[in-house]
Amino acid sequence: MTAGDRLRYTPGQLDRNAPFYVAGHQGLVGSAIWRKLEASGFRSVVGRTSRELDLKDRGRVFDFFHEVRPRYVVLAAAKVGGILANTTYPVDFLSDNMQIQVNVMDAARKVGVERLLFLGSSCIYPKFAEQPIREDSLLTGHLEPTNDAYAIAKIAGILHVQAVRRQYGLPWISAMPTNLYGPNDNFSPQGSHVLPALIRRYDDAARAGKSTVSNWGTGRPRREFMHSDDMADACLHLLEHYDGAAQVNVGTGSDITIREVAHAISAIVGYDGRTEWDVTKPDGTPQKLLDVSKLAETGWTSGISLEEGLERTVAWYRHHVTTVRT
Template structure:
C-alpha cells in the first residue's frame, strides 16, 4: 500500500547536519556548495569522480553507509551540448540512469530525510506551449537531439515520485532553465550557447578582429539563470516546498540570442561587427519556463542577466588559461 509523505513541515534545515552534494565540482554543484557554505552549513560532504564513481553501485552504497547524510542534492550528471548529446545518446541515457538509481537507492536505504533531484528543462516536449508549465511533462515529443538525456531526467522525476508514494519520504525535484556562471564549460565541443558566445567575443576582442560570425538569425529567445540563483532557489525549495510534481526554476523572462551577443560584445569591449550566418539553423524559436509555482513558494531570481554575465566573463578571463579548449 502506498504511503503519503511523512508530513514535511517547512522549516530551516539543520546547519550542522551531514549534507551531501552529488556533483559538487560541476557548474551547478560548485554553485550549490558556495551557497550552502555561505548559509552556514558545516557538514557539507562531496566527492570528486575520481574519489567516488557514482556509476559504481557498491561504492555508492558504501559511501552512504559511511557518511549517513541527512540531506542530499543530486546535481551530478553526464552533461554536454547538442553535439555531444546527439553523438553519444546511449552514454547519456545509461550513465545518467546509473548515477540517479545508485544515489537515490542508497539514499533510500539510509532514510535520507530530504533529497532534491535536479533535472533540466529539456524534459519538456519540443513544441510545448510557452511559457512551459510543469503540466506539459509527457504531453508531446521530445527534442530528438537530446531525447536520451531528457528521458533519463524524466526517470529521475518518476523515481522521486515513486519513493514518495511507496516510502513516504518528502523528496522533491526541480527543473532549471539554461544555466551559466563560474565553472561553466567553455570548450568548443561541450559548451552551450552562452559560454560559446563569451569565448568567441572575448577572443575576437583580444585579437582585434573586425567581425564575429554567429549561427542563425539571432531571433530565437532563451531564458538564462545564474547558478548562484539556482543554488538559492534549491535551498529555498528544500526548506519551504513539498510536493510530488517537479518545480520549474528560472527567471520567467527571456531575451533573443542577438541581444545576448550584443551584451557580451559590449562587456568584453568588442569593437567590430557581428554577422549572422542564416544558412545555419536557429533551433527552437523560444524556450521559456513558467515559474509561477516557484514564485508561489516564495522565491524569485535576484541576479540580472547583465550582472551575471559580467561576473561570469570576469571568472572566465581569470581561469581561461586552465580551461578545456
C-alpha cells in the same frame, strides 16, 4: 500531488550540523550550491570528485552512502553539454545520467536520506510546449530531437523521485532549472551550452583581434538565462519551503533571443567586429521560457539580472581562463 502520493511532510529549516552531500560539487550548479550552503552556516557539507567517486560505479556509491550517511542530498551531478555534444553522443547522455541518478537515489533511499533534491533541466518539456512552460506540460508532446536522450534521463529522474515518495514515504523533491550559467561552467567549444560558448568565442575573438565571429543557427530562438548563484539560492529555499511530488520550475520569468545575448556578451568583452549566423546549423527549440508561478508561490524570485550575471561571469572567466573546463 500525483495519484498515490499521500506523503505529509512539513518543510522547515534544515539542520546546519547534519551531513549534507552535494553530488557534482565541482560543476556549475553543484559549486554554487556548495558556496550557498557554506554561506548559510552548514558545517558538514560533503563532496567527492569524479576521480574520488565514480557515480556510475554502483558498489562504490553504496559504500560511500553507508560511510557518510548524509541526511540531505542535492543531486546536481550529470553529464551535460550543448547541441553538438548531445547530437553526437546521445548514448552517453542517456546511459551516464541514468546510471548516476539510479545509483545515487537507490543508495540514498537505502540509508534513509531525509531530503533529496533532484535537479533536472527545462529540456524535459515538449519542443512546442505552450509558453511559458508550466510544470503540467511534462509528457504532453514530442521532445526536441537534439537533446531527447538527455531529456529522457531527466524525466526518469523525476519519476524516480515520485516513486520513492509513494513507495517509501520520503519527502524528496525535484527542481527543473532554466538555462544556467556562471562560475565553473564548461567553456569547451564542443561540449558547452550556448552562453559559455558565446563568452569564450567573443572573448577569444576580442583578444585575437578577429574581424568576424560565426554563431550557429539564426539567432532567433528565445532562451531564459539564470545565474547559478540564483539557482543555488532557490534550491535551499525549496528544500526548506516546498514539498510535493510535482517538479518545480526554477527560472527568472523572462527570456531573450540568442542574437540579443550574443550582442550583450560582445559588448561586455569589448568585441567590435562582425557577427555572422550559420543558418545551416540547427537552432534547437524555438523558445524555452518557464512558468515560475509555483516557485513564486513559495516566496522566492530571482535576484540577479542578466546584465549583472553576464558581467560577473565574464570577469570570472577571464580570471580563470587558463584553468577553466575546455
